[in-house]
Amino acid sequence: MPNFHESMRRIITADGTDGQSVIIVDGGPCATFGEPDLGGLFEIWEDAVSGPLDPKDTKDLGNETVKLGPRPGNFQVRWFVVQPLPPDAPRETLNAVVRTTFEQVGAAEHLTDQTRHPAMHKTSTADVICLLAGKAKLILDGAETVLSPGQVVIQRGTSHAWEAIDEPALFLAVLIDRPLES
Numbered sequence: 017m018p019n020f021h022e023s024m025r026r027i028i029t030a031d032g033t034d035g036q037s038v039i040i041v042d043g044g045p046c047a048t049f050g051e052p053d054l055g056g057l058f059e060i061w062e063d064a065v066s067g068p069l070d071p072k073d074t075k076d077l078g079n080e081t082v083k084l085g086p087r088p089g090n091f092q093v094r095w096f097v098v099q100p101l102p103p104d105a106p107r108e109t110l111n112a113v114v115r116t117t118f119e120q121v122g123a124a125e126h127l128t129d130q131t132r133h134p135a136m137h138k139t140s141t142a143d144v145i146c147l148l149a150g151k152a153k154l155i156l157d158g159a160e161t162v163l164s165p166g167q168v169v170i171q172r173g174t175s176h177a178w179e180a181i182d183e184p185a186l187f188l189a190v191l192i193d194r195p196l197e198s
Contacts, residue, residue, distance in 0.1 A: 018149060020186045021052040024095055026060045026078070031071040045095065046078025049121055052097060053184060057082045057121065060093040065192060084123035085139045091192045098152065098187070100180045101134070110134040132157065133177035141191040143171040150185030152178055 021044075028041035050056015059079040066089070079092070086092035101110065114134040118124045126137040133155045147163045154161050154169055155177040162181065163169070173196050178187070 018053060018184055018186070020095075020097055020149065020184070023148070023186060024052055024058055028061065028076065028078075029071075030074045032074075033072075037071075040074045041076050041078070046076065047080055047082050049082035050097070052095075055097045055099045055184065057084075058095040058097075060095065062086055062090050062092045065089055065091050082121050084118070084121050084126055084137075085141050085191050086193045088193055091190060093188075093190050095148075096178075096187050096189060097184050098178045098180045099184050100182060107134070128175040129157075133179065135177040135179075136175055137177065138173065138175040139191070140173055140194060140196045141171075142173065142194045143169075143192070144190040145169045145171055146188045148186045148188055150183055151181040152185040152187075153181060155179060 024044050026041060026043065026045065027039055029037055030040045032038045045058035045060060047059040048056060049058075052058065059082055061077055062079050063077050111130045111134045114130070115124065115127060118127055118137065123137070126139055128136045128138050130136060136155070146168045147165050149165055152163050154163060154171075157175050173194065178185070
């Protein structure tokens with residue numbers, strides 16, 4: 017079993033009052049939903065996409081609670097861990113568990129057609145997602161592909177799901193709020 021907990025270290029920098037760069041945060045996720053080695057979402061940072069950047073601001077902008085995507089006009093950085101689907105679990109049970117999980121992070125409306133995969137969902141974000149450890153599948157409505165560590169997906173507001181292969185998979189994601197074109 018992997019030990020992803022040790023991999024989840026966030027280091028946030030700022031400029032101190034003397035103008036020298038310093039570390040203002042050195043620790044684990046600011047908010048968690050789940051367990052690092054079992055699956056879940058683990059928040060790192062959220063900030064505005066536009067506007068001036070103030071290196072003197074020493075406030076920790078990590079989220080205090082886990083939400084599926086960033087607030088309007090923001091970007092969000094997180095780790096997430098997915099598990100392989102249990103081979104003997106009834107599909108309706110898996111679908112129900114996933115629906116409950118999405119409800120718990122305020123994202124039930126993001127689930128799409130669960131006939132392709134229990135976790136098929138769609139968000140109004142442009143996502144940069146890198147697989148850090150494990151092996152995983154990206155599942156889309158009409159395609160799927162297998163990823164190895166170091167490979168990156170640019171997920172652009174499409175219906176998708178992730179599934180680990182053989183063991184848990186650890187990802188790093190940057191989610192950028194982008195309203196979907198109607």
